[in-house]
Amino acid sequence: MESHSVRVAVLGGGSFGTAIANIIAVNGHPTYLWMRDRDNAEVCAQARENSKYLPGYPLCEALNITSDLALAVDEADLVFVSIPSHSFRSVAQQIKPLLASGAQVVSTAKGIEPDGGFTLMSEILQQELSGHPIGVLSGPNFAKEIVAGQQTASVIASESEALTARVQQTLRSETFRVYANHDRGGVELGGALKNIYAIICGMAAAMGAGNNTQAMLLTRSLAEMGRFASAMGANPMTFLGLAGVGDLILTCTSDLSRNYRVGYALGQGQPLDDVVAGLGQVAEGVNTLRQVKQKADDMDVYMPLVSGLYSILFERREIADVVRELMTGEQSYDVEYGRAK
Ligand SMILES: NC(=O)C1=CN([C@@H]2O[C@H](COP(=O)(O)OP(=O)(O)OC[C@H]3O[C@@H](n4cnc5c(N)ncnc54)[C@H](OP(=O)(O)O)[C@@H]3O)[C@@H](O)[C@H]2O)C=CC1
Numbered sequence: 001m002e003s004h005s006v007r008v009a010v011l012g013g014g015s016f017g018t019a020i021a022n023i024i025a026v027n028g029h030p031t032y033l034w035m036r037d038r039d040n041a042e043v044c045a046q047a048r049e050n051s052k053y054l055p056g057y058p059l060c061e062a063l064n065i066t067s068d069l070a071l072a073v074d075e076a077d078l079v080f081v082s083i084p085s086h087s088f089r090s091v092a093q094q095i096k097p098l099l100a101s102g103a104q105v106v107s108t109a110k111g112i113e114p115d116g117g118f119t120l121m122s123e124i125l126q127q128e129l130s131g132h133p134i135g136v137l138s139g140p141n142f143a144k145e146i147v148a149g150q151q152t153a154s155v156i157a158s159e160s161e162a163l164t165a166r167v168q169q170t171l172r173s174e175t176f177r178v179y180a181n182h183d184r185g186g187v188e189l190g191g192a193l194k195n196i197y198a199i200i201c202g203m204a205a206a207m208g209a210g211n212n213t214q215a216m217l218l219t220r221s222l223a224e225m226g227r228f229a230s231a232m233g234a235n236p237m238t239f240l241g242l243a244g245v246g247d248l249i250l251t252c253t254s255d256l257s258r259n260y261r262v263g264y265a266l267g268q269g270q271p272l273d274d275v276v277a278g279l280g281q282v283a284e285g286v287n288t289l290r291q292v293k294q295k296a297d298d299m300d301v302y303m304p305l306v307s308g309l310y311s312i313l314f315e316r317r318e319i320a321d322v323v324r325e326l327m328t329g330e331q332s333y334d335v336e337y338g339r340a341k
């Protein structure tokens, strides 16, 4: 196991990039946090705080905050890309000529490329940065709770044992644990798909859903996620782990989740465009819903919750009508895996 210091770059000065960079800097590794906005980088570096995304949480003195991408990435052994899915590819393209050979690259984004033929973030890394070991970090990880020092666990998924070992070693601390998984696709789909169901659960909460309803929604969400991921070639057992059911429970039950808050506002009757504009941060679930609906239709995968939410958000159907249809639809099997055909 590696014990010497690792040079790390974290790209994206939003809430999650800042939280991850801070853990690694506290652990004593030379760490560069890159944010595109020069003024913002200077203010954060001076104040030792990211007041735009994580106000009130002091950052480690040793964390280097910069808007100079070449400086951040130049000699990095390990690069985390914490950029929302809509801009992920453009940043991957920018770092291509800057990366040291052998640099390992990890996505922390939980989304699917808009209008990109259902491309996951780690597939973008594969396409743009071929030859570099790549991985995905995903789990029940609110940035705010990480910087507040709440005990947290995550999953690193990669085909490269060297990468998973290095990420476990650089991120581990008294408050942060990292588990390994080889099912990169499953871990990545878990992080992306749960955002759709967080919107649904937020919407249900705003409409007064009781405990029975919330439990039904969470469990049927998990069934849909597993069914879709299985059709995509992922291992459905991955969804029993932190990046599956763990992150689903977290985001479907807390208003710290931006996707849950989007759903809650929609359930209160606010228009989607206003809700998204007022958020000030990324809620990946809205785009993910479009991508997953299209892909599920293409693959003929049964996803009633996805179809229902899609029809509310993009076909202007009334929530009450969709709920009635879902509740009176075909009653099928509870647990699909292992069921005799
Ligand atoms: N927040 C959380 O708790 C968690 C988030 N994630 C995932 O991490 C990803 C990032 O989310 P998060 O940090 O929360 O997002 P935020 O909305 O907090 O911040 C987004 C960041 O990305 C930057 N950015 C956007 N477009 C570009 C671009 N073209 N070039 C460079 N930088 C850009 C923004 O810069 P600017 O300020 O200049 O606009 C901002 O720093 C998402 O996919 C999310 O799902 C994963 C786990 C937990």
Ligand SMILES: O=C(CO)COP(=O)(O)O
Pocket (backbone or CB within 6 Å): 110, 139, 140, 141, 142, 143, 195, 198, 247, 250, 251, 256, 257, 258, 259, 260, 282, 283, 284
């Ligand atoms: O992914 C997250 C926590 O694991 C954050 O969820 P939101 O993007 O909904 O805030």
